[in-house]
Amino acid sequence: MAVFTTVSPEELSLWLEHYPVGTLQDLVPIAAGIENTNYFVHTTTGHYVLTLFEKLQAQELPYYLGLMNHLAVQGLPCPAPLPNRKGQFHALLKDKPTSLVTRLSGQSRTQPTVHHCAALGHMIARMHQAALTFEGTQVNPRGQHWRIQTAQEIRPFLTASQQSLLNHALAQASSFDPSLPQGPIHADLFRDNVLFEEERISGLIDFYFAGTDNWVYDLAIVANDWCVTPQACLDPTRLSALLVAYHEKRPLTAAEIKHWPRMLVTAALRFWLSRLNDRFQPRTGSLLNPHDPTWFEHILSHHLEQPCPWPL
Numbered sequence: 001m002a003v004f005t006t007v008s009p010e011e012l013s014l015w016l017e018h019y020p021v022g023t024l025q026d027l028v029p030i031a032a033g034i035e036n037t038n039y040f041v042h043t044t045t046g047h048y049v050l051t052l053f054e055k056l057q058a059q060e061l062p063y064y065l066g067l068m069n070h071l072a073v074q075g076l077p078c079p080a081p082l083p084n085r086k087g088q089f090h091a092l093l094k095d096k097p098t099s100l101v102t103r104l105s106g107q108s109r110t111q112p113t114v115h116h117c118a119a120l121g122h123m124i125a126r127m128h129q130a131a132l133t134f135e136g137t138q139v140n141p142r143g144q145h146w147r148i149q150t151a152q153e154i155r156p157f158l159t160a161s162q163q164s165l166l167n168h169a170l171a172q173a174s175s176f177d178p179s180l181p182q183g184p185i186h187a188d189l190f191r192d193n194v195l196f197e198e199e200r201i202s203g204l205i206d207f208y209f210a211g212t213d214n215w216v217y218d219l220a221i222v223a224n225d226w227c228v229t230p231q232a233c234l235d236p237t238r239l240s241a242l243l244v245a246y247h248e249k250r251p252l253t254a255a256e257i258k259h260w261p262r263m264l265v266t267a268a269l270r271f272w273l274s275r276l277n278d279r280f281q282p283r284t285g286s287l288l289n290p291h292d293p294t295w296f297e298h299i300l301s302h303h304l305e306q307p308c309p310w311p312l
Ligand SMILES: Nc1ncnc2c1ncn2[C@@H]1O[C@H](COP(=O)(O)OP(=O)(O)O)[C@@H](O)[C@H]1O
Pocket: 002, 030, 032, 033, 034, 035, 036, 037, 038, 049, 079, 101, 102, 103, 104, 105, 192, 193, 203, 205, 206, 208
């Protein structure tokens, strides 16, 4: 389970005195997740999620928490950060920058249907459009610069054929048309980061990889996780449902459609690299749910061997 920093009810009760949320009733560690320490918190005023940031620094948080607040204010189902009595969205707890956000209802779907994919396509288009008016700016922290640097660091651990795959992927994951529509993107909207009540989306969570990048890249990240088959290729029915729904709300441009196969490669490369990095350069502390890099190696190989054209 991903609790890197233990918080006792006594420690949290003291910290919560700075928040207008009443008194602590219950504190439950959350097993899922691999980046931060998370707890469900129940107080006399409601249900919240407490996050102790294990990697991100305090100065990096205003972008993420500000974006979540911006989207929540506009009616998107994102966690709303609670300000403390000083008006701050984060404060130190156990020497870690920490936030308290609203707990959203619903469950993630491990086996999404076409209906879930269509609902998500609509929601991503809404999110992209709503995020455009957010005043904060940040380049995608897992973008081109990070890909090149991480590839260099993990290259010595790879076999010759993996290095060749890496070279092919890196060549495709660069020199994109600078006129592609951009804005703040979620950049990690995997199945575990979307909550549903029946077929309605009730939560978009975990914005801690967000940054400005190409919108079509965000869609490719989603397609690689939501539409993938056990053979590591994309299921045409779920993929169409996702893209048709997005396109209805925010029509893609001809340039975006042309870039689609390379965006799928870039998205698969990004998660292959981060998973390899977690395997070969693990953080100190207990990373108890590492993800398997081999899965994204398969997806990446598939996209390079049989580029997936725009399906609509
Ligand atoms: N605002 C929220 N409302 C409801 N559940 C949440 C919320 N934030 C996190 N969770 C739960 O906590 C789990 C881990 O959160 P996540 O942000 O993915 O962790 P990490 O940043 O460590 O990857 C999620 O899978 C979800 O079950």
